[in-house]
Amino acid sequence: MRIVPIECAKEGCFLAKTIFDSDGRILLREGVQLNKTILNRIKSIGIFSIYIHDEYSTIELEDIIKPEIRQKSIKVLKESFSNTDKYMFNLNTTSYSNKMLKERQDYFNSINKIAEEILEQILFQENIMINLVDIKSMDNYTYQHCVNVAVLSLILGIQLQLKKSELLNLSIGALLHDIGKVMVPKEILNKEGPLNSEEFELIKQHTSKGYKYLTGNINIPAPARVIVLQHHEKVDGSGYPEGRKGNRISKLSKVVAVADVYDALTSDRCYRRALSPNEAVEYILGSAQTQFDYEIVKAFASAVIPYPKGSLVELSTGDIALVEDIYPNFPLRPKLKIIKSTDKNKINTILELTEELDVVIKDIAYEV
Numbered sequence: 001m002r003i004v005p006i007e008c009a010k011e012g013c014f015l016a017k018t019i020f021d022s023d024g025r026i027l028l029r030e031g032v033q034l035n036k037t038i039l040n041r042i043k044s045i046g047i048f049s050i051y052i053h054d055e056y057s058t059i060e061l062e063d064i065i066k067p068e069i070r071q072k073s074i075k076v077l078k079e080s081f082s083n084t085d086k087y088m089f090n091l092n093t094t095s096y097s098n099k100m101l102k103e104r105q106d107y108f109n110s111i112n113k114i115a116e117e118i119l120e121q122i123l124f125q126e127n128i129m130i131n132l133v134d135i136k137s138m139d140n141y142t143y144q145h146c147v148n149v150a151v152l153s154l155i156l157g158i159q160l161q162l163k164k165s166e167l168l169n170l171s172i173g174a175l176l177h178d179i180g181k182v183m184v185p186k187e188i189l190n191k192e193g194p195l196n197s198e199e200f201e202l203i204k205q206h207t208s209k210g211y212k213y214l215t216g217n218i219n220i221p222a223p224a225r226v227i228v229l230q231h232h233e234k235v236d237g238s239g240y241p242e243g244r245k246g247n248r249i250s251k252l253s254k255v256v257a258v259a260d261v262y263d264a265l266t267s268d269r270c271y272r273r274a275l276s277p278n279e280a281v282e283y284i285l286g287s288a289q290t291q292f293d294y295e296i297v298k299a300f301a302s303a304v305i306p307y308p309k310g311s312l313v314e315l316s317t318g319d320i321a322l323v324e325d326i327y328p329n330f331p332l333r334p335k336l337k338i339i340k341s342t343d344k345n346k347i348n349t350i351l352e353l354t355e356e357l358d359v360v361i362k363d364i365a366y367e368v
Helices: 036-044 067-082 084-093 098-123 141-159 164-176 179-183 197-214 222-230 251-265 277-286 294-303
Strands: 002-005 026-028 049-053 312-315 320-325 335-340 350-352 361-365
Touching: 026 036, 067 084, 067 098, 067 141, 067 179, 084 179, 098 141, 098 164, 141 164, 141 251, 141 294, 164 222, 164 251, 179 197, 197 222, 222 251, 251 277, 251 294, 277 294, 277 361, 312 335
Parallel strands: none
Antiparallel strands: 002 049, 312 320, 312 361, 320 335, 335 350
């Protein structure tokens, strides 16, 4: 299994991960053989990268959480977020009716339950690492992103040895971290070109608007609400909305900040294509002590796999190789199988980068 841009997926290979529509229904099931019509259909719904099995990569990788939990989480967030405008209108004009209060409370109770389910799924696993990039459609991006940020944040939180109560607050806050984006005009959120200064100021308001919407809601714990407010703060004080520095930013918010950026960078957006995991990792490592907390970046570096099993990589020798296995303490030095080389004697030979120290991975390869 490996992820490729849609234009690099060849006819005849097989879909390795089921694709769902915006309502969580199965659109294309894992295992279907791809042809030009199917590939065009996938692209038409705003999906620009997919997981495939082909002659080079037949390795099976399981999602960190069960697909049914992921789809249930997206549905709950979509229902809750899509009603935010209605509640904000009433919050700014008249008092809530008892019916609306109960309805709103039910939505947040559902989010809390989902946060617990995701946490329990992750706690059940041992030596968990980040080895998949979640594929998102343009229509459901915000909800899919929030679920993935929750999963990534929990993996980091476990690496940091947070208490279970902290992990639950982390899960809830990560699921809700972008709820304020519902209050930002869609034409700005989905703008294909660069934002002007006025548009960026509107985007930045999603943190304080989301926090205001959640303020006073006893169903959402205070540390989770703070995540919604602070997840764009940077340790050097250059973030927003308050320009907080260092220890004035909550630890849980710092965790979500790293997970948020990693998932955003590795996602296709209307204004740019996704970065590969190794490029996103390099960006985060390079932003330690400025954007991100150094200790959290260290935990991230030990939890993420820049070159997941099944990836094709280009080596400094010019050879193309398949990543066959990963060693947790040496994510940049995996076990490889050479699949393309100018030296035919190298084909199908195994290369242990932990031993071949003069060979390095240059980049992920999508085509052979």
